Amino acid sequence: MSTVVTVDVAVVGAGPAGLAAAVAATETGARVAVVDAGNQPGGQFWRHAPETGNPGTADVQPHGHHGWSTYLDLRARFDAARSAGRITYLPGLQVWMAQHSGDAFVLRTTAAVASSGATPATVAADRLVLCPGGYDRQLPIPGWDLPGVMAAGGIQAFIKANGVLPGKRFVIAGTGPFLLPVAAGIAEAGGKVLAVLESSSPSAWLPHLRAAAGVPGKALEGMAYAAVFARHRIPYRTRNIVTEILGTDRAEGVRTARVDAAGRVRPGTARTYADVDVVGFGWGFTPQLELPVSLGVETRLDADGSLVGIVDERQQSSVPGLYLAGEVTGVGGATLAVLEGLAAGAAAARPESDVPVKQPAAIARHRRFAQAMHHAHPVPAAWQDWLSPDTTVCRCEEVTAGEITEARDQLGARDIRSLKSFTRAGMGWCQGRVCGFASACLSAGPGQMPDAGSLASSAKRPLAAPVGIGELAAQDG
Amino acid sequence: MTHGSDVLVIGAGVIGAATAYFAARQGLSVTVLDKGLPASGTSSACEGNILVSDKELGPELELTRYSLGVWHHDLEEHKKLWEFDSKGGIIVASRESSLASLHRVMAVQKSYGVDVEELDQSALRDAEPHISPEALGGASYREDCQVQPMLVAAHLVRLATEAGARFIADCPVSGFLGSGPDGGRVTGVRTPRGDFPAGAVVNCTGTWAGELAAMAGVEVPVLPRRGFVIVTEPLPAMIRHKVYAAEYIDNVGSSDAGLQASPVVEGTPAGSILIGSSRERVGFDRTVSTAALGLLARNATALFPFLKDVKAIRHYHGFRPYCPDHLPVIGHDDRAPGLWHAAGHEGAGIGLSAGTGKLLAQALAGLTPDMDLSPFAPARFSAPGKHTPVHREEATA
Amino acid sequence: MNTQPVTISFDGRPLAAAAGQSVGAALASQGITAWRSTRKGGKPRGLFCGIGVCFDCLVTVDGEPNQRACLVEACDGMEVEGS
Ligand SMILES: Cc1cc2nc3c(=O)[nH]c(=O)nc-3n(C[C@H](O)[C@H](O)[C@H](O)COP(=O)(O)OP(=O)(O)OC[C@H]3O[C@@H](n4cnc5c(N)ncnc54)[C@H](O)[C@@H]3O)c2cc1C
Ligand SMILES: Cc1cc2nc3c(=O)[nH]c(=O)nc-3n(C[C@H](O)[C@H](O)[C@H](O)COP(=O)(O)OP(=O)(O)OC[C@H]3O[C@@H](n4cnc5c(N)ncnc54)[C@H](O)[C@@H]3O)c2cc1C
Ligand code: FES
Numbered sequence: 031m032s033t034v035v036t037v038d039v040a041v042v043g044a045g046p047a048g049l050a051a052a053v054a055a056t057e058t059g060a061r062v063a064v065v066d067a068g069n070q071p072g073g074q075f076w077r078h079a080p081e082t083g084n085p086g087t088a089d090v091q092p093h094g095h096h097g098w099s100t101y102l103d104l105r106a107r108f109d110a111a112r113s114a115g116r117i118t119y120l121p122g123l124q125v126w127m128a129q130h131s132g133d134a135f136v137l138r139t140t141a142a143v144a145s146s147g148a149t150p151a152t153v154a155a156d157r158l159v160l161c162p163g164g165y166d167r168q169l170p171i172p173g174w175d176l177p178g179v180m181a182a183g184g185i186q187a188f189i190k191a192n193g194v195l196p197g198k199r200f201v202i203a204g205t206g207p208f209l210l211p212v213a214a215g216i217a218e219a220g221g222k223v224l225a226v227l228e229s230s231s232p233s234a235w236l237p238h239l240r241a242a243a244g245v246p247g248k249a250l251e252g253m254a255y256a257a258v259f260a261r262h263r264i265p266y267r268t269r270n271i272v273t274e275i276l277g278t279d280r281a282e283g284v285r286t287a288r289v290d291a292a293g294r295v296r297p298g299t300a301r302t303y304a305d306v307d308v309v310g311f312g313w314g315f316t317p318q319l320e321l322p323v324s325l326g327v328e329t330r331l332d333a334d335g336s337l338v339g340i341v342d343e344r345q346q347s348s349v350p351g352l353y354l355a356g357e358v359t360g361v362g363g364a365t366l367a368v369l370e371g372l373a374a375g376a377a378a379a380r381p382e383s384d385v386p387v388k389q390p391a392a393i394a395r396h397r398r399f400a401q402a403m404h405h406a407h408p409v410p411a412a413w414q415d416w417l418s419p420d421t422t423v424c425r426c427e428e429v430t431a432g433e434i435t436e437a438r439d440q441l442g443a444r445d446i447r448s449l450k451s452f453t454r455a456g457m458g459w460c461q462g463r464v465c466g467f468a469s470a471c472l473s474a475g476p477g478q479m480p481d482a483g484s485l486a487s488s489a490k491r492p493l494a495a496p497v498g499i500g501e502l503a504a505q506d507g
Numbered sequence: 508m509t510h511g512s513d514v515l516v517i518g519a520g521v522i523g524a525a526t527a528y529f530a531a532r533q534g535l536s537v538t539v540l541d542k543g544l545p546a547s548g549t550s551s552a553c554e555g556n557i558l559v560s561d562k563e564l565g566p567e568l569e570l571t572r573y574s575l576g577v578w579h580h581d582l583e584e585h586k587k588l589w590e591f592d593s594k595g596g597i598i599v600a601s602r603e604s605s606l607a608s609l610h611r612v613m614a615v616q617k618s619y620g621v622d623v624e625e626l627d628q629s630a631l632r633d634a635e636p637h638i639s640p641e642a643l644g645g646a647s648y649r650e651d652c653q654v655q656p657m658l659v660a661a662h663l664v665r666l667a668t669e670a671g672a673r674f675i676a677d678c679p680v681s682g683f684l685g686s687g688p689d690g691g692r693v694t695g696v697r698t699p700r701g702d703f704p705a706g707a708v709v710n711c712t713g714t715w716a717g718e719l720a721a722m723a724g725v726e727v728p729v730l731p732r733r734g735f736v737i738v739t740e741p742l743p744a745m746i747r748h749k750v751y752a753a754e755y756i757d758n759v760g761s762s763d764a765g766l767q768a769s770p771v772v773e774g775t776p777a778g779s780i781l782i783g784s785s786r787e788r789v790g791f792d793r794t795v796s797t798a799a800l801g802l803l804a805r806n807a808t809a810l811f812p813f814l815k816d817v818k819a820i821r822h823y824h825g826f827r828p829y830c831p832d833h834l835p836v837i838g839h840d841d842r843a844p845g846l847w848h849a850a851g852h853e854g855a856g857i858g859l860s861a862g863t864g865k866l867l868a869q870a871l872a873g874l875t876p877d878m879d880l881s882p883f884a885p886a887r888f889s890a891p892g893k894h895t896p897v898h899r900e901e902a903t904a
Numbered sequence: 905m906n907t908q909p910v911t912i913s914f915d916g917r918p919l920a921a922a923a924g925q926s927v928g929a930a931l932a933s934q935g936i937t938a939w940r941s942t943r944k945g946g947k948p949r950g951l952f953c954g955i956g957v958c959f960d961c962l963v964t965v966d967g968e969p970n971q972r973a974c975l976v977e978a979c980d981g982m983e984v985e986g987s
Contacts, residue, residue, distance in 0.1 A: 067956065069977070074955065080924030080977065127795065138797070142956065143975050144968045165957045177938035177950040184954025188974075192929035193922070196951065197937075279948050280937050307937075324795075425952070425960060427777065428944040441545070441661040442676060448544045451551050451657035454777060459740065459959035461820060464952075492795055492822050496740060499782070500815030503808055505801030740970060741943060778943055818970065 037063040043161035045073015046364040047356025050371025051159045056111040058379035063118040067142040075364040122148030124495035157378040162318040164357040173275030182312030197308035203227035204312040205407040210255040217262035227270040238402030293410020320491040333404035337485035345374035362400035424465040426458020446488045449473040511704030512538040520550035523711030524663035525864025533872040537672035542679035546660035552825025555656040557858035560648040566882035574862025589658040596651030596749045605753035693845035709847040714828040716850035731826035734784040738821040741778030749773040770806040782807040829853035837883035910980040921978040928973035939986030
């Protein structure tokens with residue numbers, strides 16, 4: 031058996047939400063352990079170059095880090111609590127299973143990278159705060175399995191962590207305000223962004239302006255990106271999509287088209303961008319729900335069609351003692367993730383107290399903004415029409431759209447579970463993280479979005495990360 | 508709904524699907540109802556082994572071999588649909604004592620016509636190059652084969668509908684027409700979607716079969732026996748047969764409630780290796796047991812040491828439907844005329860489905876089944892005293 | 905930014921990288937976009953999600969198969985192989 035770390039509060043994730051939760055929990059008096067797959071705190075949003083060999087952290091700030099001062103503040107408090115022995119920080123470890131036995135939560139971990147030297151530990155805690163964040167939501171597009179096609183967030187993470195670009199000439203496509211910082215980050219790092227293609231249109235925001243206006247910081251951010259776009263002459267084309275990625279062994283160009291409000295391609299609007307080496311796609315984010323789901327947390331569909339965990343005003347889930355913060359309660363950005371993390375950490379440290387949540391109004395405002403954003407940037411209803419039968423949907427098991435619709439229509443695979451068993455879509459290495467949303471849409475039928483039940487069954491991943499059989503063999507209870 | 512079917516099948520797992528398929532092929536009008544989609548019960552949470560090697564001598568071995576014939580002949584044209592693979596099984600003994608029992612079992616099996624061949628240490632290594640150096644010897648069963656069970660159920664339902672059957676998903680049966688506490692004739696079923704009259708009703712509901720039988724006022728004791736299976740990362744072919752430890756034979760028929768696991772390790776067409784499967788009687792407990800996973804992993808690495816560096820990417824569990832005497836219930840229930848059962852196939856329902864379906868269809872059509880079904884008669888549970896499990900030397904899956 | 909240069913090998917060829925850079929970044933910044941082919945279709949694959957979620961970027965690192973190139977930090981002398 032690996033070493034057992036026993037604490038009052040365990041936190042999974044050291045992104046904005048997890049870092050805030052850990053700090054709030056220790057400052058409220060709890061002994062805390064933080065498990066994170068990354069090698070250093072920051073998560074996705076505050077991802078930065080490796081600190082090893084760097085004396086401080088302030089000098090590693092790369093391009094485009096909004097809220098970096100918040101990071102530095104949380105990080106200083108986190109480091110202080112670590113030095114005081116109040117936080118046990120377990121980086122480089124992935125939780126492969128979370129269990130709730132008796133009144134303790136148990137986390138079992140494995141090294142995220144075999145050669146990293148991170149030693150797996152088992153964490154036992156009275157309360158658990160899950161802040162595992164999410165990843166870019168993807169839709170299959172003809173040619174999206176060619177090398178050179180990447181997740182938009184992945185391109186940004188690449189630049190932030192490595193200080194280099196994954197290519198030279200980029201097209202960024204999908205939907206949502208997040209495409210802007212991705213494109214701006216590429217341009218600032220010296221890459222050429224040929225176009226940003228947004229499937230929605232700015233007018234989609236009109237009904238939601240009141241909610242959006244409640245969060246002035248976001249508007250400022252938007253203006254900063256507008257300046258970058260102007261400086262680098264990045265065309266921002268709304269109601270446009272990539273219909274196909276061209277190339278044989280790698281992405282070489284894209285074909286695009288204009289779409290109507292439902293995402294239907296307008297005939298005669300095709301256009302080709304040649305000489306493209308990286309295509310980035312982002313259709314919002316998918317919260318990482320396997321740990322909450324495995325612990326029995328009640329879930330719901332959020333406005334963006336994602337499955338999220340239900341929490342009360344103290345961020346507690348339907349499972350007593352289990353708190354959720356950040357993207358897993360609804361995609362809403364780093365500022366909201368920090369606010370939720372602070373609330374969750376404080377509540378988990380002192381569950382009996384009725385000290386009111388800090389900044390409930392700010393949390394509510396950010397959630398309203400997020401809802402407005404989701405309504406203005408939906409996954410286009412007609413996206414399934416963009417597929418051709420030979421488009422790969424499940425990248426791991428190489429299952430095509432044609433095979434999936436055949437299983438649906440001939441074998442009655444009208445939910446993701448049967449679809450998986452009949453076609454193997456979602457059965458490979460990534461366990462349906464990449465294709466899960468798309469497969470759930472396809473099993474529901476043309477023009478349909480998946481319901482909560484279908485997404486919950488696709489989020490059922492009894493192993494939250496691959497784990498060695500040898501490590502399993504060491505489990506005896 | 509006024510016009511009834513000849514046969515109404517409850518449950519679209521492998522057993523219900525096979526029954527519907529063969530009944531439709533007999534020319535009967537068939538309706539299949541499931542509370543979910545095809546293969547939403549145990550048939551989607553198992554492995555697809557069709558094993559001769561582990562069967563108890565007697566009615567189950569007979570049914571297994573009959574079923575094997577049905578897979579090979581009646582269903583020959585559809586083999587590709589469910590990835591039928593005649594890969595053969597190998598039992599491995601790693602202790603002198605288990606080698607000795609294996610030899611004893613083989614001798615008896617041979618006398619019953621089972622195709623089994625002894626493998627000495629070097630023949631074993633030729634057959635499975637990555638087997639543990641500790642393995643002392645084994646037995647090769649060429650008749651053992653494998654299918655993808657979810658595809659079996661789904662395609663048999665589809666083929667049944669092509670032969671004229673009707674399938675209705677999301678249609679849970681909530682009671683029977685005609686039956687009462689005084690045991691009237693069962694004339695159909697009730698569902699939230701309406702009543703479905705039928706000449707014969709077949710209960711193919713696996714672990715739910717006892718519940719359904721109770722609705723008709725009869726006892727069919729089908730209980731759940733939990734099993735975990737570990738799935739590895741996709742690998743190049745490292746394991747050629749279904750390989751299991753001699754100790755497995757002792758476990759399958761055991762009535763011990765505690766956790767047991769003997770490894771059954773096999774490659775799949777998709778590259779993943781399946782490590783199955785534990786056996787424990789814990790009711791319908793769905794919580795993950797790290798103890799069960801640990802035991803499976805230890806046993807599997809003892810058989811194939813290279814597995815210790817291989818990654819598990821998934822595990823799943825299912826509930827085997829079993830009867831106290833480890834024999835399935837197949838046939839007409841004389842206690843509730845009009846009601847038939849095909850359930851309780853425990854760890855062998857996939858393999859036995861083809862034969863079960865064909866035999867039952869013959870009986871439903873009023874023909875004499877190719878094989879005597881009386882050992883599986885549902886009424887064996889009614890008479891007190893007959894209830895006690897028969898002593899079984901080796902066992903039944 | 906930590907830019908201390910290191911040398912790794914990729915399929916036997918030396919490749920310059922910066923210490924702490926991911927193996928995926930070292931490959932992609934040298935114009936190598938694919939280093940694995942798929943089991944079924946033999947199609948080329950490289951980076952996709954960039955954050956350890958998709959497992960498209962698998963490489964063998966110092967003999968250890970199926971490591972995520974986007975997560976493994978490049979170190980001097982590291983031997984990387986595609987598959
Ligand atoms: C690639 C990417 C880039 C992004 N860039 C931006 C951006 O520039 N601007 C912006 O506004 N938003 C960005 N986002 C959105 C971003 O996710 C949120 O705004 C914010 O980071 C959410 O914070 P969080 O704490 O909820 O999750 P995250 O920041 O995602 O942190 C979650 C942490 O949990 C860890 N984790 C997850 N599962 C496990 C496990 N099983 N075991 C151990 N550790 C685990 C992860 O490794 C990660 O470190 C990005 C998202 C992604 C996926
Ligand atoms: C881990 C494990 C490994 C196994 N490995 C093997 C193996 O290798 N080889 C082998 O031969 N067998 C194996 N088995 C056993 C095999 O899976 C079962 O014997 C077989 O699946 C049983 O099939 P079934 O059709 O009777 O039941 P099920 O597949 O459970 O089908 C019953 C159906 O009835 C439906 N139903 C229930 N109640 C109602 C209602 N009220 N109204 C309508 N419908 C209803 C359910 O929705 C379900 O679809 C294994 C089992 C497990 C758990
Ligand atoms: S690029 Fe997705 S896991 Fe590395």
